[in-house]
Amino acid sequence: MTKGKATNIVWHPGAVTRADREQLNGHRGCTVWLTGLSGSGKSTIAVALEKDLCARGVRSYILDGDNIRHGLNKNLGFSPADRTENIRRIGEVAKLFTDAGLVALTAFISPYRADRDQVRAIMQAGDFIEVFVDCPVETCEERDVKGLYKKARAGEIPEFTGISAPYEAPARPELVLDTQAQSVDQSVAALVDYLDAQGYLGRS
Amino acid sequence: MTKGKATNIVWHPGAVTRADREQLNGHRGCTVWLTGLSGSGKSTIAVALEKDLCARGVRSYILDGDNIRHGLNKNLGFSPADRTENIRRIGEVAKLFTDAGLVALTAFISPYRADRDQVRAIMQAGDFIEVFVDCPVETCEERDVKGLYKKARAGEIPEFTGISAPYEAPARPELVLDTQAQSVDQSVAALVDYLDAQGYLGRS
Numbered sequence: 001m002t003k004g005k006a007t008n009i010v011w012h013p014g015a016v017t018r019a020d021r022e023q024l025n026g027h028r029g030c031t032v033w034l035t036g037l038s039g040s041g042k043s044t045i046a047v048a049l050e051k052d053l054c055a056r057g058v059r060s061y062i063l064d065g066d067n068i069r070h071g072l073n074k075n076l077g078f079s080p081a082d083r084t085e086n087i088r089r090i091g092e093v094a095k096l097f098t099d100a101g102l103v104a105l106t107a108f109i110s111p112y113r114a115d116r117d118q119v120r121a122i123m124q125a126g127d128f129i130e131v132f133v134d135c136p137v138e139t140c141e142e143r144d145v146k147g148l149y150k151k152a153r154a155g156e157i158p159e160f161t162g163i164s165a166p167y168e169a170p171a172r173p174e175l176v177l178d179t180q181a182q183s184v185d186q187s188v189a190a191l192v193d194y195l196d197a198q199g200y201l202g203r204s
Numbered sequence: 205m206t207k208g209k210a211t212n213i214v215w216h217p218g219a220v221t222r223a224d225r226e227q228l229n230g231h232r233g234c235t236v237w238l239t240g241l242s243g244s245g246k247s248t249i250a251v252a253l254e255k256d257l258c259a260r261g262v263r264s265y266i267l268d269g270d271n272i273r274h275g276l277n278k279n280l281g282f283s284p285a286d287r288t289e290n291i292r293r294i295g296e297v298a299k300l301f302t303d304a305g306l307v308a309l310t311a312f313i314s315p316y317r318a319d320r321d322q323v324r325a326i327m328q329a330g331d332f333i334e335v336f337v338d339c340p341v342e343t344c345e346e347r348d349v350k351g352l353y354k355k356a357r358a359g360e361i362p363e364f365t366g367i368s369a370p371y372e373a374p375a376r377p378e379l380v381l382d383t384q385a386q387s388v389d390q391s392v393a394a395l396v397d398y399l400d401a402q403g404y405l406g407r408s
Contacts, residue, residue: 015251016258021265024258047219054220054228059263061225061304071326072296075289085279092276093297100265100306122275 021101027058027202029101031094031123032191035110035170036133037162038148039140041179041187042107045133048188050105056192058201060103063090068108078159084115091119098127103200111161113168126198131191132173137162139180225305231262231406233302235327236395239314239374240337241366242352243344245383245391246311249337252392254309262405264307267294272312282363288319295323302331307404315365317372330402335395336377341366343384 022028032049034042046062053060069076073089076082087110097104110116120128140162141149152160159165175194177187195201226232236253238246250266257264273280277293280286291314301308314320324332344366345353356364363369379398381391399405 016254016264020258021263024261024263050220054224057228059225059228059305060220061300063300067300067303071299072293089276089293093300095275096265096267096271096297097301097304099271100301101263102304102306 018099018101022202025059025101025202027101027103028200029098029103030127030129030195030200031098031104031106031119032129032131032195033094033110033116033119034105034107034131034133035116035173036179037135037137037140037167038109038160039143039145040133040135041177041184042109042133044184045177045179045187045191046105046107048184049191052188052192053103053201056201058103059101060105061097062105062107063093063097064107068093083112087112087115087119091122094119095123095127098123103195109161109167111165111167113171116170129175129194130170130173132170132176133179133187134169134176135179137167222303222305226406229263229305229406231305231307232404233305233307234331234333234399234404235298235302235308235310235323236333236335236399237298237314237320237323238309238311238335238337239320239377240383241339241341241344241371242313242364243347243349244337244339245381245388246313246337248388249381249383249391249395250309250311252388253395256392256396257307257405260405262307263305264309265301266309266311267297267301268311272297287316291316291319291323295326298323299327299331302327307399313365313371315369315371317375320374333379333398334374334377336374336380337383337391338373338380339383341371 018029034046036042043064046064050060050062068090073086076086090106090108094104094106116130144150148157149163151157152163161167175191177190179187222233238250240246247268250268254264254266272294277290280290294310294312298308298310320334348354352361353367355361356367365371379395381394383391
């Protein structure tokens with residue numbers, strides 16, 4: 001550790017690096033960015049994936065509406081500018097978690113390609129894994145787990161993605177999960193296979 | 205794992221909890237909030253503490269100007285409202301890191317008591333450890349590591365904490381580090397002793 005000249009100030013040469021953190025954890029940090037319609041299965045997959053990763057000793061953390069919209073982003077609404085700022089902040093936090101050596105799992109509709117591309121742009125190459133949780137809007141509406149489609153059809157929610165606002169599917173996602181055709185377990189298995197094959201899960 | 209009725213939706217009963225994450229890590233999550241004047245030693249202590257914790261297998265992550273002001277909070281200036289929002293967002297991110305099971309180390313002047321108390325208020329009891337990095341402004345100005353005091357005296361930086369803007373010392377901090385009297389190593393040792401005695405560092 002390098003001591004400063006006349007004071008008791010020590011400067012950064014001794015700093016812990018991301019590589020140190022990843023070595024301690026035994027796996028890489030990254031961001032798994034789940035995008036898709038409301039009801040497509042993003043949160044469900046995130047929760048199941050987190051459980052699977054935890055059982056493997058891989059540290060992950062879910063960023064979702066529950067812990068973001070009521071906390072960091074509670075001063076944001078649903079205007080176009082606020083939606084963009086919402087995704088921007090989530091991207092910055094996911095970047096911090098990635099740098100901290102964790103697998104950040106984000107579960108937000110994030111309907112706009114430009115917003116997602118902006119998150120990708122602030123990350124290091126390979127840190128951003130865009131996962132399209134693909135499900136026809138008809139199926140999402142049938143499920144309507146939160147009753148939001150019903151409200152949207154009744155005109156109670158303006159600009160509801162897939163009904164009265166656009167969803168821009170990823171052009172080149174790292175992974176596509178067809179949640180109409182496959183079960184949650186199958187989606188999680190596909191995700192774990194991808195992460196493992198790409199070397200994110202480290203020693204095994 | 206509980207399967208939903210007619211769909212392939214799995215809901216939250218299987219979710220990984222903070223306790224699960226802490227068990228995996230072998231230590232608790234918390235936020236060590238360093239507050240004090242520019243040049244008092246906050247960043248230096250954070251960097252040295254992170255190194256010490258990493259060597260003990262304790263996962264921590266520093267939030268500081270480098271990774272916050274250029275990222276999450278790059279759209280904030282230095283008006284009173286922006287300063288409050290700056291600290292609010294940092295507090296929310298520290299809360300997420302704490303929930304993720306990490307020891308979040310924050311190194312910001314955070315001069316206003318109300319802003320710090322607001323961060324304490326959103327945290328669970330025991331999660332927020334306020335550390336007053338106490339050093340006379342004269343000593344900080346002598347060190348002037350970043351040359352900021354010189355600029356402040358020349359009138360180039362308006363509302364500089366300790367010179368032309370107030371610093372409100374914590375009323376009841378969990379810990380006080382006198383960085384005029386003690387070395388960085390002594391400050392880090394005091395912090396580790398505190399964290400260990402309070403059970404944050406887990407199995408040892």
